[in-house]
Amino acid sequence: MSLNDSWMQRDLAVLWHPCTQMKDHEQLPLIPIRRGEGVWLEDFDGKRYLDAVSSWWVNVFGHANPRINQRIKDQVDQLEHVMLAGFSHQPVVELSERLVALTPAGLDRVFYTDNGSTGIEVALKMSFHYWRNSGRGQKQRFVTLTNSYHGETVAAMSVGDVALFTDTYKPLLLDTFKVPSPDCYLRPEGVSWEEHSRQMFAHMEQTLAEHHQDIAAVIVEPLIQGAGGMRMYHPVYLKLLREACDRYEVHLIHDEIAVGFGRTGSMFACEQAGITPDFLCLSKALTGGYLPMAAVLTTDQMYRAFYDDYSTLRAFLHSHTYTGNPLACAAALATLDIFAEDNVIEANRALATRMASATAHLVEHPHVAEVRQTGMALAIEMVQDKASRTAYPWQERRGLKVYQHALERGALLRPLGSVVYFLPPYCITEEQIDFLAAVATEGIDIATRDASRASVATGPYPGFRDPG
Numbered sequence: 345m346s347l348n349d350s351w352m353q354r355d356l357a358v359l360w361h362p363c364t365q366m367k368d369h370e371q372l373p374l375i376p377i378r379r380g381e382g383v384w385l386e387d388f389d390g391k392r393y394l395d396a397v398s399s400w401w402v403n404v405f406g407h408a409n410p411r412i413n414q415r416i417k418d419q420v421d422q423l424e425h426v427m428l429a430g431f432s433h434q435p436v437v438e439l440s441e442r443l444v445a446l447t448p449a450g451l452d453r454v455f456y457t458d459n460g461s462t463g464i465e466v467a468l469k470m471s472f473h474y475w476r477n478s479g480r481g482q483k484q485r486f487v488t489l490t491n492s493y494h495g496e497t498v499a500a501m502s503v504g505d506v507a508l509f510t511d512t513y514k515p516l517l518l519d520t521f522k523v524p525s526p527d528c529y530l531r532p533e534g535v536s537w538e539e540h541s542r543q544m545f546a547h548m549e550q551t552l553a554e555h556h557q558d559i560a561a562v563i564v565e566p567l568i569q570g571a572g573g574m575r576m577y578h579p580v581y582l583k584l585l586r587e588a589c590d591r592y593e594v595h596l597i598h599d600e601i602a603v604g605f606g607r608t609g610s611m612f613a614c615e616q617a618g619i620t621p622d623f624l625c626l627s628k629a630l631t632g633g634y635l636p637m638a639a640v641l642t643t644d645q646m647y648r649a650f651y652d653d654y655s656t657l658r659a660f661l662h663s664h665t666y667t668g669n670p671l672a673c674a675a676a677l678a679t680l681d682i683f684a685e686d687n688v689i690e691a692n693r694a695l696a697t698r699m700a701s702a703t704a705h706l707v708e709h710p711h712v713a714e715v716r717q718t719g720m721a722l723a724i725e726m727v728q729d730k731a732s733r734t735a736y737p738w739q740e741r742r743g744l745k746v747y748q749h750a751l752e753r754g755a756l757l758r759p760l761g762s763v764v765y766f767l768p769p770y771c772i773t774e775e776q777i778d779f780l781a782a783v784a785t786e787g788i789d790i791a792t793r794d795a796s797r798a799s800v801a802t803g804p805y806p807g808f809r810d811p812g
C-alpha cells in the first residue's frame with residue numbers, strides 16, 4: 345500500500361471532512377499532504393500540486409514561508425497565548441496599530457475573533473447593539489445582496505444567499521432584505537460593468553428608501569462575490585452605497601475576508617471606491633494563511649456608543665476564547681512586513697496581466713461564457729450553451745472533472761460549480777501561471793467534451809468549497 349493510501353485509510357476511519365459528502369471519497373481519493381513549500385504542496389507519495397486556490401483563499405506568500413515561520417518561532421518561545429480580557433501583549437498592540445494605519449481613515453478600533461464567520465457575527469451584533477445604545481432600537485434588520493456569502497454560523501448564513509449552504513437551515517435564519525446583486529455576469533449585452541452596477545443600485549436605493557427605519561446595516565462582499573462563483577462588479581456600486589447609507593443612517597459592513605490584502609489589485613477593495621465602511625471584516629490572508637484569526641475594524645463613533653459606566657450595561661460583552669492569539673498576531677505582523685518590504689501590490693500587477701494573457705484564448709471556447717478578472721482573482725465560467733448562457737445542470741458536476749484532471753497534472757484547481765478560477769499565492773511565477781492556464785484549458789476541454797456523459801447520481805449542487 346502506498347503511503348498516501350495508508351494515511352487516507354486512517355483518516356477516513358476517524359475524520360468527518362468540511363463541506364464534503366463523505367461518500368464521494370469511495371471514488372475520489374483524499375490527498376494527504378506531507379509538506380508545503382512556496383506555491384507547492386507535496387503528498388506522501390512525493391507528488392506535487394501547485395496551490396492555485398491558495399488553500400481556500402488564505403495563503404498569499406507560499407507555504408512554509410521562511411519569514412513567517414521565523415516570526416512564529418520567535419513568538420512561541422516568548423508567549424504562546426494569554427486571554428485578551430484584562431490582559432494585553434506586544435503582538436496584538438503592534439498589529440492593531442498597523443491595521444489602523446493601513447486601512448482607510450476613520451477605522452480606528454480593532455476587535456478580534458478567531459475566524460471569518462465569527463468576525464461577521466461581531467459586525468452584525470455591534471451594528472444592532474449600536475442602534476439600541478443610541479435609542480434607535482427599531483433598527484434591527486440587515487440588507488444583503490443575492491448570491492452573497494458571509495460564512496457558516498447561523499447569523500452569517502442569514503446574510504448569505506448561496507442556496508447550497510442556507511436552504512436546509514432556512515427555519516433557523518434571521519429575516520433579511522435581499523437585494524439583487526450588481527453581478528456583471530448578468531448584465532445585458534453591450535452594457536459596461538460600470539453602467540450595469542450603477543443601474544442595479546436602483547434596487548438597493550428602493551429598499552433603503554422604504555425600510556431604512558428598520559435597517560441596522562447593509563453587508564456586502566466588495567467587488568467579488570467569491571463563494572457565489574467569483575462573480576464581479578464595479579466599484580461605483582460601493583460609492584453609491586456609501587452615499588445612500590449616509591443619507592438613510594444605515595451602517596455599511598464590508599466583508600473583505602476573501603478580498604482584503606491585495607486580492608482585488610488594491611490592498612483593500614474599498615480603496616477602489618474611495619470610501620470607508622463602518623465595519624471592515626478581515627480574515628483569511630490576514631495571517632498569511634497560517635493561523636485562524638479575524639479582525640473587525642470600526643469607527644470611533646461606534647466605539648463611543650458602547651463606552652459608559654459598567655452599570656449602564658452598554659458594553660459589548662462578546663468574546664471568543666482565542667481572541668488576539670499572539671502566534672496568529674505574529675504571523676499577521678510578518679505578513680504585513682512582506683507586503684511592505686516587497687512592494688507586493690505593485691509587483692502583483694505583472695502577475696495579474698499574465699493571468700489575463702494566459703487565459704485570453706478561453707474566451708473563444710465553445711463552452712466558456714466569460715473569462716472575468718479583478719486583480720489577482722480570475723474566473724472562467726463554463727456553460728452548456730454559450731449563446732444563451734445556459735448553465736450546466738448542477739448534477740453533472742462538470743467542475744469536478746476539471747478538479748480531477750488538474751490533480752493528475754499536479755495542480756490544485758478547485759472549481760465552484762462550473763466556475764474554474766485562479767486565486768493563487770502572490771509568490772507564483774509567470775511560468776507557473778502559464779502552466780495553470782494550460783491545465784485549466786485541458787480540464788475544461790475534458791469537462792465539456794461530451795454533453796450527456798456526466799454522471800448525475802450523487803452529490804450536492806455546487807457552490808463554495810464544493811469541487812462540483
Ligand SMILES: *Cc1c(COP(=O)(O)O)cnc(C)c1O
Nearest residue numbers: 459460461493494495599601602
Ligand atoms: C471565507 C469567508 C467567510 C467565512 O470565513 P471562515 O473563516 O470560513 O468562517 C466569510 N465571508 C467571506 C466573503 C468569505 O470568503
